Amino acid sequence: MSTAQEQAQTKAQVADGSMQVVMIGLGDEKFALDAGLVREIIDPVPATMVAGAKSFVPSVINVRGNVIPLADLRIRFGMPVTEDSADTRIVVVELNIDNEPVLVGVMADKVYEVTEISQTDVQPTPRVGMHWKPEFIRFITKWREEFVIVPSMERILN
Amino acid sequence: MSSIDPTEVFRQEAAELFETLEGALLDLCQRPDDRELVDQAFRALHTIKGSGAMFGFDKVAAFTHEFETAFELVRKGEIKPTQELIAVALAAKDYIRALIEAPESTDSIIGDAILDDLKQFVAPPGAAAAPVAEKEAPAAKPAAQAQPHAGWRLYLEFDSHILCNGCNPLDLLDDLCKLGSCFAVPVIDGIPMLEELEPEYCYLKWDVTLHSDCDKAAIDDVFMFVSDEMKLTLAPLEAQAEIPAPASGLQIELVEAEPAVEVAPVVEAAPAPVQAKEPAAKEATAASEQRRDEPKRAENIATVRVQAERLDELMDRVGELVIAQARLTQLASSGSDLSIKMIAEEIERLAASLRDTTMGARMVPIGSLFGRFRRLVHDLSRDLAKPVEFVTMGEDTELDKTMIECLADPLVHLIRNAIDHGIEDNARRAAAGKTEKGRIELTAVHSGAQVLVTVKDNGGGLNTARIRAKAEEQGLIAPGATVSDNEIHQFLFHPGFSTAQTISALSGRGVGMDVVKRTIENMRGSIDLSTRPGEGTTVTLRLPLTLAIIEGLLIRVGGGRYIIPLSAVEECVELMPEDQRSRGRNFLNVRGNLVPFLKLRELFRTKGSADQHQKTIIISTGETRVGLVADQIIGNHQTVIKSLSKLHSDVTMFSGATILGDGTAALILDVVQLVAAAQAQSEKQISEAA
Numbered sequence: 001m002s003t004a005q006e007q008a009q010t011k012a013q014v015a016d017g018s019m020q021v022v023m024i025g026l027g028d029e030k031f032a033l034d035a036g037l038v039r040e041i042i043d044p045v046p047a048t049m050v051a052g053a054k055s056f057v058p059s060v061i062n063v064r065g066n067v068i069p070l071a072d073l074r075i076r077f078g079m080p081v082t083e084d085s086a087d088t089r090i091v092v093v094e095l096n097i098d099n100e101p102v103l104v105g106v107m108a109d110k111v112y113e114v115t116e117i118s119q120t121d122v123q124p125t126p127r128v129g130m131h132w133k134p135e136f137i138r139f140i141t142k143w144r145e146e147f148v149i150v151p152s153m154e155r156i157l158n
Numbered sequence: 159m160s161s162i163d164p165t166e167v168f169r170q171e172a173a174e175l176f177e178t179l180e181g182a183l184l185d186l187c188q189r190p191d192d193r194e195l196v197d198q199a200f201r202a203l204h205t206i207k208g209s210g211a212m213f214g215f216d217k218v219a220a221f222t223h224e225f226e227t228a229f230e231l232v233r234k235g236e237i238k239p240t241q242e243l244i245a246v247a248l249a250a251k252d253y254i255r256a257l258i259e260a261p262e263s264t265d266s267i268i269g270d271a272i273l274d275d276l277k278q279f280v281a282p283p284g285a286a287a288a289p290v291a292e293k294e295a296p297a298a299k300p301a302a303q304a305q306p307h308a309g310w311r312l313y314l315e316f317d318s319h320i321l322c323n324g325c326n327p328l329d330l331l332d333d334l335c336k337l338g339s340c341f342a343v344p345v346i347d348g349i350p351m352l353e354e355l356e357p358e359y360c361y362l363k364w365d366v367t368l369h370s371d372c373d374k375a376a377i378d379d380v381f382m383f384v385s386d387e388m389k390l391t392l393a394p395l396e397a398q399a400e401i402p403a404p405a406s407g408l409q410i411e412l413v414e415a416e417p418a419v420e421v422a423p424v425v426e427a428a429p430a431p432v433q434a435k436e437p438a439a440k441e442a443t444a445a446s447e448q449r450r451d452e453p454k455r456a457e458n459i460a461t462v463r464v465q466a467e468r469l470d471e472l473m474d475r476v477g478e479l480v481i482a483q484a485r486l487t488q489l490a491s492s493g494s495d496l497s498i499k500m501i502a503e504e505i506e507r508l509a510a511s512l513r514d515t516t517m518g519a520r521m522v523p524i525g526s527l528f529g530r531f532r533r534l535v536h537d538l539s540r541d542l543a544k545p546v547e548f549v550t551m552g553e554d555t556e557l558d559k560t561m562i563e564c565l566a567d568p569l570v571h572l573i574r575n576a577i578d579h580g581i582e583d584n585a586r587r588a589a590a591g592k593t594e595k596g597r598i599e600l601t602a603v604h605s606g607a608q609v610l611v612t613v614k615d616n617g618g619g620l621n622t623a624r625i626r627a628k629a630e631e632q633g634l635i636a637p638g639a640t641v642s643d644n645e646i647h648q649f650l651f652h653p654g655f656s657t658a659q660t661i662s663a664l665s666g667r668g669v670g671m672d673v674v675k676r677t678i679e680n681m682r683g684s685i686d687l688s689t690r691p692g693e694g695t696t697v698t699l700r701l702p703l704t705l706a707i708i709e710g711l712l713i714r715v716g717g718g719r720y721i722i723p724l725s726a727v728e729e730c731v732e733l734m735p736e737d738q739r740s741r742g743r744n745f746l747n748v749r750g751n752l753v754p755f756l757k758l759r760e761l762f763r764t765k766g767s768a769d770q771h772q773k774t775i776i777i778s779t780g781e782t783r784v785g786l787v788a789d790q791i792i793g794n795h796q797t798v799i800k801s802l803s804k805l806h807s808d809v810t811m812f813s814g815a816t817i818l819g820d821g822t823a824a825l826i827l828d829v830v831q832l833v834a835a836a837q838a839q840s841e842k843q844i845s846e847a848a
Contacts, residue, residue, distance in 0.1 A: 051762035067815040
């Protein structure tokens with residue numbers, strides 16, 4: 001699939017071996033979202049449920065006058081959905097879907113920080129021992145002695 | 159203004175002229191003796207030619223010139239505008255349009271073929287040779303043809319107000335210089351005394367000696383745009399007349415020296431005496447200066463061309479303003495500050511009128527669209543040998559511009575169908591005792607917040623039995639099932655459904671009506687079809703006035719709020735306990751009529767318990783009326799439509815979303831799809847139960 005955008009990102013990573021990411025927490029896992037995709041991080045707003053929508057984009061929210069879908073990656077990764085807490089945030093990312101930029105809100109149980117992850121610590125995505133579909137994961141890397149997942153947002157949401 | 163591409167302006171102008179031209183030509187079919195129509199067509203042609211040359215569309219100018227030459231004869235009454243001639247003229251018009259729109263990809267062979275056709279009308283076969291040669295090579299002609307004469311003697315006398323129209327005689331003289339060596343002498347005896355001199359008038363006349371082998375037409379072309387406002391006397395120079403020796407540079411200098419003579423008394427010297435008399439006149443001079451920029455546009459002065467994108471952008475902003483204003487109003491009404499309430503009300507009023515004005519600016523009379531179909535009907539009725547009278551009504555009905563563009567395709571399909579399938583051939587019309595000419599009516603009319611566009615023919619009507627047979631054949635309905643005629647007619651809109659036995663160039667593939675249906679539904683409109691055997695078919699398109707903002711009814715279902723387009727709502731009634739005595743039957747008795755209802759809570763899988771007093775909103779989709787049961791009806795809501803994102807493209811029950819006063823998003827129900835979805839659901843339940 002590798003969209004042009006992603007190719008460009010991969011190139012940028014290869015150039016200096018590191019990548020700017022926004023580190024978010026989902027359940028007990030840490031996910032690293034490419035900082036280039038993130039438009040803004042907002043406090044939770046009331047969401048409107050959309051009957052008949054796919055389970056991982058169950059609702060829409062109003063972000064600055066635009067009605068955008070709110071995605072829940074926890075559903076896609078088979079994690080239990082917990083109640084919103086004081087740490088819950090919505091990360092607004094811009095994705096390329098069918099060659100059109102689409103704004104999507106992503107629920108995060110916690111947003112840690114904007115940081116750099118290193119390409120050199122990339123671990124091969126294991127084929128066993130994982131409940132997640134391997135195509136949802138771009139790669140797994142190490143950050144402060146923890147494994148973090150860099151998800152492939154386009155594939156998760158398509 | 160300066161950033162606008164002048165050729166683009168020409169293209170736009172030409173597009174309008176083509177409409178006029180086509181309209182006039184088609185009218186000529188009906189009233190071949192109407193002089194006014196001939197003149198109208200001629201004027202349009204002439205302007206296309208003139209401005210085409212001005213903007214460098216030389217091919218257009220050359221071709222139009224030929225076309226015009228032929229039409230000139232019609233204007234003089236030498237030949238009659240027969241159907242055949244008009245058919246060629248229409249083809250020529252299409253060719254010119256192609257030349258303007260895509261000059262590179264237009265093949266001049268087509269143009270030559272059209273010209274050949276034209277010439278057959280223009281010249282009787284015997285005399286054809288000479289005029290044809292003349293037309294074929296207007297540029298090369300002087301060398302080959304006739305006695306080469308030394309040139310022309312011209313006397314130019316312009317109307318005194320010509321400067322006010324933005325015309326500069328000196329430019330015309332310059333153009334004349336281009337034809338050959340030219341010697342112009344101003345005649346100054348018409349210039350009055352300074353105190354009587356009107357600064358905006360042209361008092362000069364010219365005596366021009368033109369040494370050129372150009373023909374008279376070339377000179378006429380120079381004065382094409384002012385020919386009504388001047389006296390031009392032309393006489394060929396005696397062949398023996400001496401051609402003055404001076405180099406052409408000098409002559410041009412001579413002519414260029416003219417401005418000093420003219421400009422000095424007329425423009426520069428004038429303000430002084432005039433100012434002394436009446437200071438206001440200076441403004442008049444300035445005004446005339448302005449008018450020069452827009453010659454002959456006085457009647458259009460109140461219109462401004464604006465790019466459609468800018469209007470769209472404006473509409474977006476107004477939409478956001480309306481949302482922000484709704485939030486402000488809500489906030490103000492919950493507080494107790496009276497002054498803020500007053501401001502909120504003021505802004506509400508302003509936002510509403512701004513919205514109406516902006517929407518009004520996007521409205522275009524539908525007549526511009528109707529005009530295009532006259533050509534379609536004309537061509538189809540000729541090709542199919544079915545004489546058809548085409549009547550349009552309600553051309554001034556206004557509709558959102560984007561909607562008018564979207565409507566073009568569906569209407570083409572409907573009109574084609576009406577002529578191809580609807581109107582019977584001559585023999586069958588005669589057998590049925592109908593007039594020889596078929597009749598197609600295209601009407602547009604406002605009806606509340608909707609516009610109804612109707613295509614009506616007086617043909618044979620739909621063959622319900624055949625549609626049914628075909629539907630059974632394709633497995634769309636079970637043989638022998640009880641289905642209303644109206645439901646059977648709906649199969650016409652099924653993709654790939656066609657009852658035509660053969661596939662013609664026009665129809666039979668079963669694509670058209672499907673396209674019509676989808677386009678109309680995308681515009682949140684609906685289609686009604688009614689037919690009477692032997693009397694004809696009427697197709698009515700119901701369309702919302704605009705795509706951007708609708709009037710909605712805000713309702714609550716559980717914790718969620720939804721908008722129902724008000725145009726679909728017929729009435730609201732309370733759901734009585736006796737209406738829901740069992741789960742097996744969901745219908746109401748509305749004044750003796752049976753109306754089925756859907757519980758939105760079930761459709762939306764709303765959690766929690768329903769309110770005690772449920773309300774039913776009765777909506778109509780085409781012919782069917784359905785009740786939607788909600789927990790609460792909140793009220794009217796100005797709904798700014800936001801489309802749903804691609805991630806929700808699989809959601810059918812909602813056509814979009816909007817933002818409510820408190821900043822939350824609310825979904826807009828797509829009533830047609832909603833009913834269809836509910837139908838599918840209940841069919842599933844029935845089959846599961848069985």
